[in-house]
Amino acid sequence: MSNIDQKIKVAIVGVGNCASSLVQGVEYYTRYAEKTSGLMADNIGGYRAENIEFVCGFEVDERKIGLKLKDAIFTKPNCAIELYTDITAEAPIYRSPVLDGVSPQMLAYPADNRFVVKEELKETDLLTSGEEYNEALTATIRQEIIAHLQAHEAEVLINYLPVGSQLATEFYAEICLELGISLVNCIPVFIASDPEWEQKFIDAGIPLIGDDMRSQFGASILSQMLQELAFERGHHVKAHIQRNVGGNTDFLNMEDKNRLKSKKISKENVIRAQNDIRGISTADSFLHAGPSEYIAFYGDNKVANFRLELEGFMGSPVTLDAQLSVQDSPNSAGVVIDAIRYVYVAREMGLVGALRGPSAATQKTPPQQMMFADATYECHALAKRELTASTRKQLKISLELADKMD
Incomplete structure (x- = not known):
């Protein structure tokens, strides 16, 4: 069974190699629905690859801002293998503040190998602007991002920022909290595994998955x-x-x-x-x-x-x-294509906070480490929309009742 008409609306932060392979994979498995080899799960809670819709992306690279997703994923410095190129994704790519998202030492390398930050965005770069950091511009871009996410009705946000982007990740996590968007945090900035951050998502009634994706066979x-x-x-x-x-x-x-x-x-x-x-x-x-x-x-x-x-x-x-x-990148995409669907099914089931099983199965630093068999069990149960002892504790209604009893 597939919820053929229901779309999972996904926004991407950082349209790099991982995003390229993910978009290629979603379109490939949509086009060739009968081909399930290479997928860990064809159907999760009624959702298949065809149900994933990318609605917008956010970038700092001047070569990608303003492009459609179908073109941005094949733009330098991306070098992911091109396994499927008949891409139809028309999602627009918008500007993002830099914050701590770009390492200054990248500037020493050829442009084809590194990020080329859009000139106006250099003012939002905390690592190079120093005292000249433009907080007003960052605040303006933040409001733009919120407006874009609302206009595109994004429900899941994938964080593909570079390793070490602590402030930039927190910037987007706060936006998710404000808008009620689920976060799939694919980098080692600890959000889902941090009790204080997780509590913020619980209070906001939002499920999330994190932190730091582990590849399919990596x-x-x-x-x-x-x-x-x-x-x-x-x-x-x-x-x-x-x-x-x-x-x-x-x-x-x-x-x-x-x-x-x-x-x-x-x-x-x-x-x-x-x-x-x-x-x-x-x-x-x-x-x-x-x-x-x-x-x-x-x-x-x-x-x-x-x-x-x-x-x-x-x-x-x-x-x-x-x-x-x-x-x-394809190795990572094979995991994220599942994480998107797990967190969306969790939204529909009324689960909140960091999902234990899917996080343990798809991330290196989940809130709770598990043995492989235990994480797989939790994922299979969620895929069938069945509650386990773990997920039952994360039901929004159960938490609300517990609060009232306290």
């Missing part, structure tokens, strides 16, 4: 499964090392080590969480995960290397060395 989910497997087979993990190389703007942005703190925490959370869930100390385990190097030649190809050193039967040594090579 380094994080592979690290999680390897860690789970080691424990389930009775092994002690002495070391778990994950290193990543890539050549897209995500990796270029992360060359600025000042923007990396939350990313490293988020990636290592995936591994450490499997210890925490089982009550296994990490004191005598070396755990490391993070981006390692930007090499422009790689483009959107990400290469992850893993090394695990384990102790097995009678302390016998076990070593695993592995390499994973993926197209980074």
Whole structure:
């Protein structure tokens, strides 16, 4: 069953590589509805790819502002593989304030590899404008964004801002709260996993998913499964090392080590969480995960290397060395296409706050880490519109009754 006439109206902040693959994928699976290979879930609560409608986008790059989404996703510095190009999305791309969304060190790289900030928006750049930061212009653009989101009746907002965009992410989170829009926070700025921020969404009666998307078959989910497997087979993990190389703007942005703190925490959370869930100390385990190097030649190809050193039967040594090579952006889109539908179904069911199961399944730093099987169970239940012990606690009506009893 598909709610064929019902559209999920989605706005995108940051029309980069991840957005490109997501838009391509939605249109591909709409055009070829019979092809479900590559999807984790074809139908979520009655919604398929064809039900997702992109209504607007927000950018700071002068080459994308003013374009239609169908053109912006194929505009430099985007380098995502073009798997489906017959795009029809007419959603307009509007200007956004920069705030802390662009690393100053990007300016040293060729324009085709980096963001080119629209001249007027440089006044809203907190990292380069300093004392000359134009608060009035930022406030004006904020009102424009609110008007655009209202005019397009956006219901879900995807945050694809660069890693390290703390203030810019909070800027859009506040707008979501003001307008009642659900947030899918795909970067490691902690919103869904922060109790204070989550409470704001609960108070506003809005569900959200976050933080920091984990790809469909990427380094994080592979690290999680390897860690789970080691424990389930009775092994002690002495070391778990994950290193990543890539050549897209995500990796270029992360060359600025000042923007990396939350990313490293988020990636290592995936591994450490499997210890925490089982009550296994990490004191005598070396755990490391993070981006390692930007090499422009790689483009959107990400290469992850893993090394695990384990102790097995009678302390016998076990070593695993592995390499994973993926197209980074389609790998992420395969997760976000589900997150959009999960959060929308949650809206219809009257759930509020950060969704535990879908966040654990699609994000590196959810409010509650889960084992793979438990997160999958929660997702399958939501896809069938069934309440679990977890989601029952997040029903708006249940929370309202609890408040009255207090």
